[in-house]
Amino acid sequence: MMKRLSLILASLFLYVGLALAQTKVTGTVISQEDGEPIIGASVVVQGSKTGVVTDMNGQFSLSVPEGKKIVISYIGMKSETVTPRNGMKVTLVSDGQSLDEVVVTGMQKVDKRLFTGSSTKISAAEAKIDGMADISRSLEGRAAGVSVQNVSGTFGTAPKIRVRGATSIYGNSKPLWVVDGVIMEDVTDVSADDLSSGDANTLISSAIAGLNSDDIETFDILKDGSATSIYGARAMAGVIVITTKKGKQGQARINYTGEYTMRLKPSYSTFNIMNSQDQMSIYQEMQQKGYLNYAETSNAASSGVYGKMYQLITQYDATTGQYGLANTAAARADYLRQAEYRNTDWFDELFSNSIQHNHSVSISSGTEKSQTYASVSAMFDPGWTKQSKVQRYTANLNNTFNLSKQLTFNMIANSSYRKQRAPGTLAAETDVVSGEVHRSFDINPYSYALNTSRALDRDTYYTRNYAPFNIMHELENNYINLDIFDIRVQGELKYKPIQKVELGVLGAFKFNQSTQNHTISDDSNQANAYRAMETPTIRDANPFLYTDPDDPFALPVSVLPYGGIMNKTTNKMSAWDFRATASYNDVYANDHIVNLYGGMEVNNIDRTYDWFRGWGMQYELGEIANYAYEVFKKGAEENADYFKLTNSHERRTAFFGTATYSYKGRYTINGTIRYEGSNKLGKSRSARWLPTWNVSGAWNAHEEPWFEKVFHDALTTATLKASYSLTAESGPSWVTNSLPVIKSYNPWRPSAGLRESGLEETDRANGELTFEKKHEFNIGVQLGFLKNRINFEFDWYKRNNYDLIGIVNTQMGGQKYGNVASMKSNGVEISLTTKNIQTKDFSWTTNIIYSHTHNEVTELENNQRVIDLVAGTGFALEGYPVRSLFSIPFRGLNNEGLPTFLDQDGEVTTTGIYFQEQDKEKLKFLEYSGSVDPTDVGSFGNVFKYKGLTLNVFITYSFGNVVRLDPVFKNSYNDLNSMPKEFANRWMVPGDENTTTIPVIASQRQNENDSDLSYAYNAYNYSTERIAKGDFIRMKEISLGYDFPKVVTDPLKINSLSLKLQATNLFLIYADKKLNGQDPEFFNTGGVAVPLPKQFTLTLRLGL
């Protein structure tokens, strides 16, 4: 591809002059790297414009005047000036910057000299973090302007990637992924905020988790509007283009890559969790305060050591005539003492050091007529935590056929299958009344280890949801199996009727199916909770039981008397793309380079989501269902879904064109226009079409004749670029009301006999609905000093996002979403690469990347509640960044040790915070804590090479955001909870309020006096006290690699052999002390979320 391209480029710059009476010279140009012939290298007589281009075999034939030398050059190679000799063989050496010379926009490959936009090219080989199966995580710190937040480390979960920050308020601001020219669509819409939710659907949120990272050649990150404008109305949040490897002409090469990864178990030493002794002393205090007494604890929904003790006391064994535990003070004390000494290491129990290994075999071969790259890979992850196994298999085939000089055909087939297991989880819910976020039946091993008392025994069954609970047993019996299959096939035909014109047709088909089977087996706690009614107290209190409303004398009964629960969720996506393009490249009068490119494309995406919950699946009795009819009656009365089906369809079509003119490669101007239509905005023909455009220019100062005279070698290259553009995005996926949105619903009715289904208008029409838009002005400078040993790039941009979706209060339709909001942002990006030392055997390269972004919402009607602004990822308010986290102003503890706050009415209160307050004026009591999106991110990398040895030290950093500390405070605790060590400083006696801000463990009496005490503790969790800076400097990677020299490989008859040992995520060099071990990138939301582990990877590469 690259070679064919350069043929075009070469033809642009070269003028084939008239041959004079001269010597005819023939020769071959080959690449030193792989010994392959170079197609399209230019061979020019020095000092003239006479020249030719090498053919398919790298051969050329040129008449050279006597005594003249010839210059052979090729993009990405160092030019050679040689004396002509017949049958000569010229070897070109890579100039080490080959990647930078071409910008791949996914549709086109553009000579960097003619490229006017802002983009960063990353070589996958350099960026790839071995042992990290999802390549998108490797982008952290690799490109200026790109922030990657690993909000969860679970495989399949996408990191939160932002290119130049947020671009929308309600929308996703997710960049567009383009792989080999084809846009990757998400199988399900998981918003950027929901990536950190820990819900099961985050496991399928990564569009590229099915790509084998070894197959990837390069990333091109397109940042400004000029670079992305060819994608116009989809590219407001930037574009990440992935190019996969292709076959090369010549001898077949087989490469094996094996990665063996060991992950460290987390350790209590890095967290401030109490040991069992301290924990038991807290329980003792709780007991003094009226908790953990027999009557309540033995019938409590959840209980630990004390609950177990009480249960043992009443547990009579008829055969031995003994109680489980004698009801004597001594026996009880002894039982509790055991717990005190237990110090269970939950991390040790729930995590494992087992080796994750990934094997990839690829073959590259080719002839003049066809080139093939094929690979297969298998990844086995036995799981860092219990129940988190992954197996992934990928296959990739990339074939290029040169049918004739005019016609080439490229076909790619890529497929992957992933089998994954995750702990069973339900979606998290926020109690908007008290502000508490909870997830029923959460068994996430990481949050379990952090939140569970170390006084518990690993083998004992304690109580949760009124039913016996043991984490080991529950993980065995409550899990999700995921099966994810995806395939992409694409074919691209290119036809060159004449030298200057190329016509292309691309067709692609994508299919993705992911099935989540959530097994809640017969004996799991979650199933048993639906039938827990040992005592009348429990029966009356258990919310999972059902009381027939039609029978006034009914007692609660179980809706799940037998078996377990089977949940099945399927997401399916099938999509096809078609694109037809034409390009025209010409050079007039040597100096005028003209590039025209245009075409149209059509995309069609169909998605199906279905969900089913089967009650009474008896997994242990031959998988047969045995259900109670009450479950349907209950469901009907509660308006609950029994099963669901959602089909959605996305249709897009676009026409685009771009024109570039350059004078001698010095002055370049470029204009792009795209006219896009989408069905997302409904049937209204006025809303669905949008033109987007860009104008840009570049000045390559180093092409000026005076440049070298002025700067000599001090400044080698200098480029100045500017662009102004309009790009867009069709807004949040759920805003589609250009015509009214009518959906089916079941209105609430007092009894099942009165039910009927209906249709309701969920959104009133908004005929003015349109795309969200962005104007962007970008200025970029690229400087290369000392023969490009120091490379400096600087970009400054200013963005004006307008027509963003926001809320409008209407006279009769309540709140509607319309294009009424706007925001502005600006930022700078700096990257500096220096080759500090470069000798024959030793080199030292330093890479510094820094980017700063600032955004501010300038126009937004707001209807957020207090809870929306203080919890999770916060929300936008006019005058603040787009994801701002606010806090409830803490005003110290009162003389009872209860926290006090400033409330919405300007008064100091303990329980008066009204989490559902929406009034704009009243929201002003909240204190702005900061943005949850980091504003300053980047990296500092050093690569040392000595002969075959490579040492890489890579540090990433991120500044400018805040994180909410884990919500550990409650109005009442049970004997399951663990507590952080800050509890040691808690309020104990009156007067302590002067010295501490940690609230009291509220006594039973305090809870009785104020039944709303949970508001106070939740308010505390969301207060100014519980916020920390998210700033960190992370030792991301240290790796040592060794390429075995020829003397070793040759006798073994192998081409290459290398070993690399890499340590990833080793430690945080700096983080806010308040975090106490909490990872600032990670959101501990339970469910399926776990942080990125500290890991060591050994990589073996073998080339045959």
Added chain:
Amino acid sequence: MKKYIGLSLLALSMGLASCNDFLDKLPDNRTEANSEVKIQKLLVAAYPTHDHMAFTEYASDNVDDMGEKNPYTDRFLDQLYSWTDVTETDNQDPESYWMDLYQCIETANMALEGIESMGGATTPTLKEMQAEALLCRAYAHFMLVNIFAMHYDANNPNAIGVSYVTETEKELNPQYQRETVNENYAHIAADLEAALPNVGDSYYTVPKYHFNKNAAYAFASRFYLYYEKYDKCIEYSTKLLGSNPKTMLRNNQHIASLPRDWSAASIPLFYVDANQTHTTLLLTSYSNQPINFGPYYTGKRYSHNAYIGTNETVNALAALWGGTYTSYKAQVFRYSGTNLNAWLNWHMPYLFEYTDPVAGIGYRHTVYNAFTTDEVLINRAEAYAMLNQYDKACEDLTIWIRNTVVAQLGNFTLTTDKVTDFMASMDYAYDDEDHMASSLKKHLHPKFNIDAEGSLQESLIQLILAVRRYETLLEGKRWFDIKRWGIEIPRRTMTAGGAPASVSDWLKVDDPRRAIQIPQKVREAGYEPNPRPDNNDTNGALIPDNNLLKD
């Protein structure tokens, strides 16, 4: 080259045209109102799911302030009681009800437009659907104009009403103009008249939750009473009540047999039982009404207390047949205690829809009667009284009384003499020195003419208003009679012992606060507000203006 350009332009234009077809695919499983089934389903959503009961009941004379020391209130209830423009948000606030009603109108309009797009109401089923849509649209506007405007006055064509919306919304934030009340009423009449001939019961699966025939007649009965077209009121009331109205009324005897146990809920559920003849149109609502006016402390600072129950409503009415609260088949529930002084009828069930049973989160619901047959009978009695057919009015009232009182009094017959004697036996309310003594009889200041105070017509009207007030207690319907009849009411504070202590405010005859203020967010969106005095003059006027009809 030119050929190519021409060709590509042609291809482009063809491409654009075919693209539009390609893009017409709906993005999700939404639907359009373009078939009989879909229009029928759409009309399920043309009924309000919020209610006016809180803000009209708390604004009425059915409650008193039980004193500052009573803690069972919140800012929302304080605003409702004190006739202050509501700024608090609540599921029962005027804004929720406003948006809800206009959404019903939008839905009805969408159904009507759907029928038009199918070529008009050509089939019998489509005609029934069209009738239902028109009735929903008329009902929603009827509630809007009666709540957010002054009451209809035939002689004041300029009184500002609400917007009568007859097409679906197309723009993001269209600005609507207010019509006059008289225009509103004319539109409602037009929709109603267009609908009534076609309304049918046949196509409903759950007829009591839709405008069935009887519901439509009940609506017409109330509308024409308000519209002062008494003949029509009688006509439609009679269509519903038939030849033997007694059989259509609520079976109070059955209520007497039900357990007086709130948690069993059998009494309130009987009031809204879809299988009973007395229910015509049942509406569900997100509501605290059964709690605020049920056996809970919640909201009890403003209460239908024993003093009102004795002197204005339950006992005062029972005096007619020589009884007290014990003489009703459906006996009132009387609560007393510290900060609790309430006489309540259980007209509405308290039902909870769990969205999250574990956290105990969900919605409070109730079901209430938009109209009952009992109300229709009372309407007819009032229409007769207005047309000077006093015997017929007494006949209707007799039917109601016999159905309401215990069996021992079941032979009671109301005569015109009994009415005048009964009314002459009592003073007008608030005629005492402190202007706060209660009475069943209150000075009336309607915009239309009736006979002088003490006349048979006036006495009969007084009785009918008392009967309706009792019948619709706690349902917020008294407010509309207060507006219609120009009744002046105080904001009265009671002593700890439950006796009137002081009066803080008066709602005068032409007090602009009789039109509930347009909700804050609607006003902020550019809607013309209801007039409010610039200063607090009305709040200072503590003396009722009783002179209009006195001489």
